[in-house]
Amino acid sequence: GAGVSQTPSNKVTEKGKYVELRCDPISGHTALYWYRQSLGQGPEFLIYFQGTGAADDSGLPNDRFFAVRPEGSVSTLKIQRTERGDSAVYLCASSLGRGSSSYNEQFFGPGTRLTVL
Amino acid sequence: GDSVTQMEGPVTLSEEAFLTINCTYTATGYPSLFWYVQYPGEGLQLLLKATKADDKGSNKGFEATYRKETTSFHLEKGSVQVSDSAVYFCALTDYGNDMRFGAGTRLTVKP
Numbered sequence: 001g002a003g004v005s006q007t008p009s010n011k012v013t014e015k016g017k018y019v020e021l022r023c024d025p026i027s028g029h030t031a032l033y034w035y036r037q038s039l040g041q042g043p044e045f046l047i048y049f050q051g052t053g054a055a056d057d058s059g060l061p062n063d064r065f066f067a068v069r070p071e072g073s074v075s076t077l078k079i080q081r082t083e084r085g086d087s088a089v090y091l092c093a094s095s096l097g098r099g100s101s102s103y104n105e106q107f108f109g110p111g112t113r114l115t116v117l
Numbered sequence: 118g119d120s121v122t123q124m125e126g127p128v129t130l131s132e133e134a135f136l137t138i139n140c141t142y143t144a145t146g147y148p149s150l151f152w153y154v155q156y157p158g159e160g161l162q163l164l165l166k167a168t169k170a171d172d173k174g175s176n177k178g179f180e181a182t183y184r185k186e187t188t189s190f191h192l193e194k195g196s197v198q199v200s201d202s203a204v205y206f207c208a209l210t211d212y213g214n215d216m217r218f219g220a221g222t223r224l225t226v227k228p
Binding site: 033040041042044045055056059093105108110 | 121151153159160161162163166206208210214215216218219220
């Protein structure tokens with residue numbers, strides 16, 4: 001079956017611009033996660049959705065970052081007034097969610113590489 | 118908060134050598150532990166996992182045992198191949214919310 005997909009695979013933007021990154025989770029997965037991976041580092045948690053609601057957004061670095069999941073499936077990560085320090089690979093993952101014996105196994109997408117010039 | 122510390126790389130081995138990548142964790146609850154692998158140009162893939170103390174996860178010849186007494190989850194393989202060259206990440210999640218990752222260990226296997 002289809003895995004987690006993310007678009008675009010690469011995004012180059014200029015400092016100060018607005019960007020949107022999209023994630024399509026595995027069908028039937030109720031939990032969705034966003035991570036940011038800087039060069040040479042492990043992924044860093046940003047936000048977690050259970051269904052449509054953001055259950056934990058404690059990893060968002062500041063109010064320029066926002067994510068939505070209006071219908072409980074596709075999610076969009078939005079970054080306003082981008083800065084050079086936002087350059088990283090943004091990863092999305094999904095899992096079955098609570099109530100499943102495998103609820104905490106996360107499946108990752110290929111990522112979106114964001115470059116802010 | 119919960120965290121993972123893994124052995125710094127890079128690690129370079131000859132084919133058929135024994136591999137150990139150390140991973141220790143700090144957690145307030147009873148986390149599930151994972152090893153993920155990132156092959157060149159590819160996304161993160163789950164390699165193996167263990168959900169409770171003394172569980173052993175295994176896959177593709179790799180093994181790791183969940184040791185609560187030493188808070189460790191070291192990755193081992195008896196005989197590495199060139200195709201095992203990748204970056205390996207140790208990770209944990211406590212309640213299935215955020216996954217906490219180590220910094221990654223780059224493994225290069227030479228023929």
